Amino acid sequence: MSPVSPRFGLPMVYLVDDEDVVRDALAWLLRSRRLLSEGFASAEAFEVLLDERLPPGQHDWPTAPSCLLLDVRMPGMSGLGECAAEHSRRGLG
Amino acid sequence: MPFSYRPLESAAPGGPAVARRISRRWLLWGALVVLLLVAQGLLLWLTLNYESARAQDQTDSAAEAASTEMRRVVGRVQQSVQSLMWNDPSVAQWRADARDMLRQRRELIRLEWRDAAMRPLQVEDTPFGPPPFRQIPRDQLDTEAHVACATATRSGNPAYARSYFMPLAGGLGHEVMDLCVPLQHDGQPSGYLLASMSLGLLLEEAGRHGSTNQHELSLVEADGTRLARAGALHGAGVYQATRLVDLPGHSLQLRADAVRGRPGLIPNLAIALVLGLSLVLLGLVVLLARDMRRRSSAERALAESLALRRAMEDSLVTGLRARDADGRITYVNPAFCAMTGYAAHELVGQFPPPYWPRDRVEEYRARQISRLTLAQQGAMREGFETVFVRKNGEPFPVMIYEAPLLDREGGHAGWMSAVLDVSAERRMEELSRQQQERLQATARLATVGEMASLLSHELNQPLAAIASYATGSLNLMADPEPDTDTLGLLRQATERIAEQAERAGRIIKSVHGFVRRREQSREAMAADLLIDAVLPLIRLQARKSGARIEVDCPKPAPRVLADRTMVEQVLLNLARNGIQAMETATPLAQRVLTLRVRQHHPRWVEIAVIDAGPGIPPEVAKSVFTPFFTTREEGMGLGLSLCRTVIEQHGGALDFGPVATAGGSTGTATDSATDSGTEFRFTLPVPDSTRRHTPANAATPDTTP
Numbered sequence: 001m002s003p004v005s006p007r008f009g010l011p012m013v014y015l016v017d018d019e020d021v022v023r024d025a026l027a028w029l030l031r032s033r034r035l036l037s038e039g040f041a042s043a044e045a046f047e048v049l050l051d052e053r054l055p056p057g058q059h060d061w062p063t064a065p066s067c068l069l070l071d072v073r074m075p076g077m078s079g080l081g082e083c084a085a086e087h088s089r090r091g092l093g
Numbered sequence: 094m095p096f097s098y099r100p101l102e103s104a105a106p107g108g109p110a111v112a113r114r115i116s117r118r119w120l121l122w123g124a125l126v127v128l129l130l131v132a133q134g135l136l137l138w139l140t141l142n143y144e145s146a147r148a149q150d151q152t153d154s155a156a157e158a159a160s161t162e163m164r165r166v167v168g169r170v171q172q173s174v175q176s177l178m179w180n181d182p183s184v185a186q187w188r189a190d191a192r193d194m195l196r197q198r199r200e201l202i203r204l205e206w207r208d209a210a211m212r213p214l215q216v217e218d219t220p221f222g223p224p225p226f227r228q229i230p231r232d233q234l235d236t237e238a239h240v241a242c243a244t245a246t247r248s249g250n251p252a253y254a255r256s257y258f259m260p261l262a263g264g265l266g267h268e269v270m271d272l273c274v275p276l277q278h279d280g281q282p283s284g285y286l287l288a289s290m291s292l293g294l295l296l297e298e299a300g301r302h303g304s305t306n307q308h309e310l311s312l313v314e315a316d317g318t319r320l321a322r323a324g325a326l327h328g329a330g331v332y333q334a335t336r337l338v339d340l341p342g343h344s345l346q347l348r349a350d351a352v353r354g355r356p357g358l359i360p361n362l363a364i365a366l367v368l369g370l371s372l373v374l375l376g377l378v379v380l381l382a383r384d385m386r387r388r389s390s391a392e393r394a395l396a397e398s399l400a401l402r403r404a405m406e407d408s409l410v411t412g413l414r415a416r417d418a419d420g421r422i423t424y425v426n427p428a429f430c431a432m433t434g435y436a437a438h439e440l441v442g443q444f445p446p447p448y449w450p451r452d453r454v455e456e457y458r459a460r461q462i463s464r465l466t467l468a469q470q471g472a473m474r475e476g477f478e479t480v481f482v483r484k485n486g487e488p489f490p491v492m493i494y495e496a497p498l499l500d501r502e503g504g505h506a507g508w509m510s511a512v513l514d515v516s517a518e519r520r521m522e523e524l525s526r527q528q529q530e531r532l533q534a535t536a537r538l539a540t541v542g543e544m545a546s547l548l549s550h551e552l553n554q555p556l557a558a559i560a561s562y563a564t565g566s567l568n569l570m571a572d573p574e575p576d577t578d579t580l581g582l583l584r585q586a587t588e589r590i591a592e593q594a595e596r597a598g599r600i601i602k603s604v605h606g607f608v609r610r611r612e613q614s615r616e617a618m619a620a621d622l623l624i625d626a627v628l629p630l631i632r633l634q635a636r637k638s639g640a641r642i643e644v645d646c647p648k649p650a651p652r653v654l655a656d657r658t659m660v661e662q663v664l665l666n667l668a669r670n671g672i673q674a675m676e677t678a679t680p681l682a683q684r685v686l687t688l689r690v691r692q693h694h695p696r697w698v699e700i701a702v703i704d705a706g707p708g709i710p711p712e713v714a715k716s717v718f719t720p721f722f723t724t725r726e727e728g729m730g731l732g733l734s735l736c737r738t739v740i741e742q743h744g745g746a747l748d749f750g751p752v753a754t755a756g757g758s759t760g761t762a763t764d765s766a767t768d769s770g771t772e773f774r775f776t777l778p779v780p781d782s783t784r785r786h787t788p789a790n791a792a793t794p795d796t797t798p
Binding site: 019021022024025026028029031032033073 | 550554555557558559561562564565566568569582585586589593
């Protein structure tokens with residue numbers, strides 16, 4: 001995998017945390033390091049994004065190096081649950 | 094009977110044997126009675142025999158005496174008659190002499206002087222009574238006289254004629270006997286002197302001289318016909334004796350008949366006494382036998398009840414112990430022996446009893462004396478608990494119920510105690526208490542843990558945000574040439590840090606507010622109420638380690654304003670700490686935990702929990718109040734810090750120090766004794782109303798500890 005995908009530009013950090021304050025603080029911290037981030041209030045909201053961007057049957061999104069930062073304790077799906085779902089989706093077992 | 098006991102005698106199976114024994118007993122009784130009756134009968138018979146022989150002898154001698162007397166009287170009469178013819182009296186002289194004689198001797202009825210041909214020459218009659226020979230003329234009645242005179246002539250001596258009956262006027266009559274005295278003149282028979290005498294009067298004369306007042310005397314013929322009798326007495330016809338009175342020419346039979354009849358069945362007093370005594374004896378024997386039978390049956394019943402009692406005592410699991418008035422053991426039952434491990438002979442008579450703990454004998458002795466004197470005043474039905482030591486040295490708790498033993502006169506003879514081994518119960522109690530405690534500790538732990546986790550989660554977010562902003566800010570500041578954009582970012586970060594810090598503060602405040610809500614449950618109460626409420630729990634704890642609890646509280650107890658539940662928890666905590674401090678190094682006798690209440694200050698009441706443990710080492714003393722610090726394995730380390738928090742919420746203070754400085758109120762945590770024990774004290778506020786009631790105290794300046 002090439003470090004930078006021309007199609008999708010810069011590497012991204014996806015933040016999933018129910019607390020706005022924490023999300024905002026983390027985004028601010030990443031920004032101070034010149035990292036792009038995108039925040040989601042819940043695991044379900046992140047799933048919605050995935051459904052939009054990921055064509056059915058494909059596994060190669062995102063092509064750029066990305067990071068997913070999950071809060072463990074959240075209303076709805078927990079961080080660990082989301083992590084397991086993502087793993088199975090990408091066939092990582 | 095719910096359980097069987099050994100019968101003393103084989104009562105049921107020995108039916109025939111018992112019957113045989115009973116019949117033999119009756120046989121013996123019969124033999125005794127028969128023997129007694131035979132002896133009595135023999136005695137009676139012998140006595141009767143003796144009595145009748147004696148009566149017969151008396152009668153015999155009376156007859157003998159009477160016959161002798163009779164002979165004498167007749168002989169005297171004969172002499173008198175013979176004396177009439179002495180000196181050849183003239184006719185006139187003879188008549189005078191004869192009259193004199195007739196007057197003197199009543200038994201003579203008639204004197205006749207007859208010639209040789211038996212023709213009467215002179216006749217003199219007795220002056221007493223009617224004249225004789227009127228009914229029947231003399232010549233018809235002198236046949237016997239002729240025979241006698243013939244005999245007299247032949248022998249030349251006076252002779253007596255056979256007696257004959259001479260009737261008198263009025264149907265009466267005399268049995269008359271004639272005496273014929275032959276008269277001689279110059280060797281030739283010249284006539285006869287005839288004297289007629291009454292046999293009845295003769296007999297009377299003879300009887301008068303004899304001492305035969307017990308007998309009837311009579312003269313009888315050979316065929317038993319009674320000729321004459323004398324005396325007013327009548328013979329009974331039982332004891333009779335006959336004697337012959339020989340007279341020349343005729344003999345008379347004299348019979349004595351005792352007045353006394355056949356002897357009675359009880360002849361005399363002695364026999365009556367003997368009989369009575371033996372009857373009384375028989376009665377006594379019967380009474381004795383009955384008494385013995387009753388006694389033996391009572392003994393059997395007693396033995397049975399004794400066996401029953403023994404079986405009951407042996408089946409008991411409760412130990413029984415009897416003590417005399419000095420406290421010496423007089424009796425123990427098997428259950429008590431099994432409980433203590435000593436045999437009965439090792440316990441009876443011993444003082445002090447071997448089951449008393451060796452190091453506490455004095456204390457037990459004092460307690461026994463006080464208890465026993467208390468007992469005499471009555472009222473100690475409820476039991477008390479103490480500790481005994483088994484033979485193998487193992488101490489065990491017992492419950493003792495004691496009651497005074499009374500002797501037969503109702504006097505006080507000792508004490509009877511029922512002793513229950515409660516070690517199993519105590520073990521169960523202890524076990525359940527420990528479980529309870531563990532459960533509570535777990536619950537507390539869960540609560541505290543939950544609270545901590547909640548708090549940590551709540552606080553984590555603002556803190557994490559703050560940390561992020563701070564790190565981000567540091568990153569920005571590391572930029573060697575900051576632009577305005579950067580400065581704006583920094584300001585934003587700092588604002589958000591302040592925001593989040595404030596939020597964290599709010600969370601903390603809300604927790605504080607939760608704690609503060611408990612203040613409303615404070616109430617005014619007497620300090621001893623607090624202690625009384627937790628005392629049972631403390632005692633339960635103390636029992637395990639053998640410690641004693643002493644409460645030192647002035648009367649009336651000072652009042653305090655306190656959250657009852659919380660302060661009770663503090664007291665419990667401190668007491669438990671104190672008891673546990675004494676468990677290892679302190680001798681049993683010195684394990685005393687004192688709860689002391691004092692009011693040194695008008696606004697504050699001090700409550701102290703004083704143990705006799707080894708004290709707190711300095712390195713431990715520094716961190717005693719640090720949360721989560723503990724010296725015990727199962728401890729959570731929250732006890733003392735929570736206690737201090739509770740007391741401080743009341744506005745008071747909790748500190749500790751060695752007992753040596755108990756008087757001072759400012760003992761510091763670093764002061765710690767080595768072996769004098771530790772004193773934990775805390776203060777509680779006095780309710781305001783008390784303060785108002787004592788205006789003198791209001792003047793003193795408030796010194797909040």
